[in-house]
Amino acid sequence: MAYLRLPPLLAFILLFAGSEAQQRQSNISLGSSLTPHDQNSSWLSNSGLFAFGFYKQGDGFSVGIFMAGIPQKTVVWTANRDSPPVTSNATLQFTGEGRLVLRSTTGDEQYIGDRDQPASSASMLDSGNLILYSSSGRIIWESFSNPTETLLPTQRLRAGNQLVSSASESDHSSGRFRLKMQNDGNLVQYPVRTPSYAYYESGTVGGGDNMSLVFDADIQLYLLNSNGVNIKNITNGEYPTKDRTYLMRIDVDGIFRLYSYNRRQSNSTWSIEWSSSNDKCDPKGICGINAFCVNNDQEADCTCLPGFDFVEKGNWSSGCESTSVAYSCANKSNSVAYDIEVLSNTIWANNAYSVLQVEAKEGCIQACSDDCNCEAAFYKDGECRKLKLPLLYGRRTLEVSDITLIKVYTTTPLVETTVPKDSDERYRKDILIIGIVLISFGSIMLVISVVVFRKRNFHAYKEINKKSCRCQDVELLGDGVIMPFTYEELEKMTDGFKEEIGRGSFGTVYKGTILNSQKEVAVKKLGKVLEEGEREFQNEMKAIGRTHHKNLVRLLGYCYEGSNRLLIYEYMSNGSLADMLFNPENKPCWEERLGITCGIASGILYLHEECATQIIHCDIKPQNILIDEYRHAKISDFGLAKLLKPDQTKTNTGIRGTRGYVAPEWHRKLPITTKADVYSFGIVMLEIICCRRNLSWTLPEEEAVLEEWVYDCFERGELLKLVGNEEIDKRQLEEMVKVALWCIQDEPSRRPLMKKVLLMLEGTVEIPIPPNPVFL
Structure with a gap:
């Protein structure tokens, strides 16, 4: 590569321009602080367009980055976004130790940036990036590398990072949708809790390692690999940059959009320049469980399944619940009434537990009716899929012929059992007599069982704790039970605690052998004597004795006799x-x-x-x-x-x-x-x-x-x-x-x-x- 040698005057001009560019930032010095109601409630960037500090959220205040230079103070980044808002008495400090910390009146502290790497200075840049610097001027943390729901020009979404929508327009805590730049090179949108249900993807799997989503200064959005190659343009077209402000955001409704704001135009509002989808029903989960989305005049509308109603009126994300009596499979007999409701042109997430081939829709209805576990079924082209509730990610579209079948239960029985009036009184007396006899018999059997059980356990306990028992007669009990040993037995097993195989802060370990089986064991003689707490000790022994895992040393027995405390483990030969x-x-x-x-x-x-x-x-x-x-x-x-x-x-x-x-x-x-x-x-x-x-x-x-x-x-x-x-x-x-x-x-x-x-x-x-x- 040839290098261009610059004339001295031009080099000086460029150096001066670079130096001035470095100054186009708001420096925040150590010891600075902000409070919500103070005149200094935020630190402004050099141009005054961006600010970092307190903004109003609900009944309190949150800390973040917002656009202070326009009437609509749009939030673009929130610190500790899932922590509750703080009160007006909170303080944001850039401490003398170099840590950016939000302190509430209760003494709680929230750190912003890297708590373990103190900063020497901080800056709020005109780009909207908050940066913390080390003493050498190295960037140790920046908001651009830790986005929430928004991207700004010159910002990148790097491999492994993601944007997560806000909970609502006024609540900037984490919402239901995410946009992730996956490590495999694919840019994907999906509901937060179910990454396998993507509703938007760039289709660039394998495009290269360390792919990034780049939002450049020319308002272009594209995918760039580690070699600097543009793999795919996400947005197309040129957008004017003079006197305009842009941002990209994954909105509350799950759609990723490019917005512009004309700063020269009075009463300007944010305008949509591009969106990942024009169908507001595309984001999966917009309607919650047991509800499906219907597109009405370009607006999403959520409808519950037949026999269901919204859990919270006006809150689609809460989903829908059944308005009829809930039945278990055990009592869904022919005496329980239900109707099969049919929904046409609806699709859902496929969570079927059974798939079968039928000749027609009626065959699917019959199959679901004959199966008490079946609460819904999907039918299409001779295939019947049976499901249990809840149903996920539903939407209605005329583009599909899928049919959804829903069991809607009622409280009216299909078959009524009637008793003739002339025998009604005798019928009730018979029932009463039978009930009394059964209750009496059951009570007698219960008393006998308790007496026998306690007597048996009493004798077993006595036998186990006899000190006259001999070690050669001891057999280890089954799973979940650890064996009590006498001190005399353990002396014989270890030949008088002869072979020491380990020593620790809690005692000494000796090698021993169970005489009848020749099974080698490790006997730990505890050095510290517990003076009280016999019940707690035995309860803990039982708790440890119930642990069974291939990567835990098995506790086989214990001794709790006088001042002696010993534990018997399986022997580890290596x-x-x-x-x-x-x-x-x-x-x-x-x-x-x-x-x-x-x-x-x-x-x-x-x-x-x-x-x-x-x-x-x-x-x-x-x-x-x-x-x-x-x-x-x-x-x-x-x-x-x-x-x-x-x-x-x-x-x-x-x-x-x-x-x-x-x-x-x-x-x-x-x-x-x-x-x-x-x-x-x-x-x-x-x-x-x-x-x-x-x-x-x-x-x-x-x-x-x-x-x-x-x-x-x-x-x-x-x-x-x-x-x-x-x-x-x-x-x-x-x-x-x-x-x-x-x-x-x-x-x-x-x-x-x-x-x-x-x-x-x-x-x-x-x-x-x-x-x-x-x-x-």
Whole structure:
């Protein structure tokens, strides 16, 4: 490429113009603040067209970017849009520490921008972009990269990002529709909760990596790939730019539109220049469940199914509910009356549970009538699809011949059972006598059953707790039951607690053997004696005993005798994860490390969401991850921190866990949630990736703290440094690192739930670029 050498005078002019362009922004200095009713309720851009600050929403105020230079103060971006509006006493501050924070009178704080990267300055640009800068002038956050429902000229919607409509014209919280620039290159519109039901798409799947939707300064909207190639124009035609303001927005009704505003024309209003659809019934979900959309004179109108009415009058999105009595399949017999109502030219989402071929519409009606589960049916061209309610995404259009059949129930029976008048009195007496006899018999049987049950359990309890029982006679009980042992039995099983196989903060672990089966077990002798709480201890043992998961070490039994507290676990022949990771001779290969990571995540997810009693582990670390004979990971010691230190469970201030793995909220005396385990898991993930401890001062200073070093390598694109000379899949490595960095975010709300962590590890959901986990 040839480079043009500019004359000195021209170079000076361009330099001066560039310098002046840099000044065309409103600088916001540290320590500045705004209040809703103050004259300084917003920070203006240099031209005065855009402002960042408070705007009225409902009975309170929200913070965002709006057009202050036109009579219609149009909101184009909202901060923390799903948080409730604040009162007039709230304050927006750009603190001396470089954080943009909204404080309410109740003490609540909402951060705007990147909380973990303090800014040195901020600017409200004439383009409508709010930017936070580092001390070196680098952009560390901008509103253009975090859009809500609007795009402005020069703004891009990058791969993985989306626009979400507002809830209403006056409520800028998240609504029902989204426009997403997918990672596969397709620009798609669909209802927020059901991405599989798209109603607009660009058809550019495979157009290239890192595709962006570009809204350029010439008011053109197009799709651009990472090589700078225009893949597809979304809008066509040239639009005048002089004295006009433009914006693109996904509206409340789910349609994406280009608007223009003539600033020179008095009493101007926003005019539609282009829209993704001219049919207002196109957005799926505009009418809510059990309702269908009808296009009346270019306006959408929602109608409920026959026998249904709107849940909230005037609120289409609430959907419709049946006005007749609801029946279950058990009582939908021939004595229940219903009519089959027919709707022509209507289409819905296909959620059929059964599809069959019939000769005519009447055959579909009969098929639905014969099936008590069938509440509606779709018929078209000999195909009958049976469905249960609710019906989704309905609309009426003359372009289709689909027929919808709806069962509308009434309270009038089809068959009435009558009793002759001359026998009515005798009939009632018979019924009364039979009822009394049945009730009496049932009561007697209930009393007998209770007596027998309690007597049997009493004897069983006595037998189990006899100290004279011998270990060779003990058999482990079935699922959900853990076995009580005497201290004498455990002494025999461990040969006097001879072989120590592990030691931790809560006690010492010994190897033992059940004598009759020769089954090897691990016996943990707890070092701290619980002086009270026998019932709580036993209840917790039962809760842990009911946990059954392939990635949890199975608790087999316990001893609660005098001052002795012991727990009996299944024996893990390959020791702990720490033994593998921090021993070069036993280092697992990359594939094993991937499997171990997913196994740990699966086990933690079970503890958090899937077992009967939610358990927060509080001490996830490699020493508590045991490895079985097949080198599968199993979590141990779950739930024990709470049992062993009740003085700490009574307050949010007591720190549990192991240094280096403890989540920051422990130190801040904040309430502890499952996100504390997510943080510890993230640290363990980094150790699994790098096969080293999270803190090692034997290494160079820049590598000593693992999470700092990993983020530095990630930011510089040098991830292969983390694994040394290993030949591994670079893409897998990057995804693992990204998941781990999300897990160790300083702010708990930023960390994903374990369910999402597992989905990211399995490649089911995309992994966004993580920010710096903490300001270091």
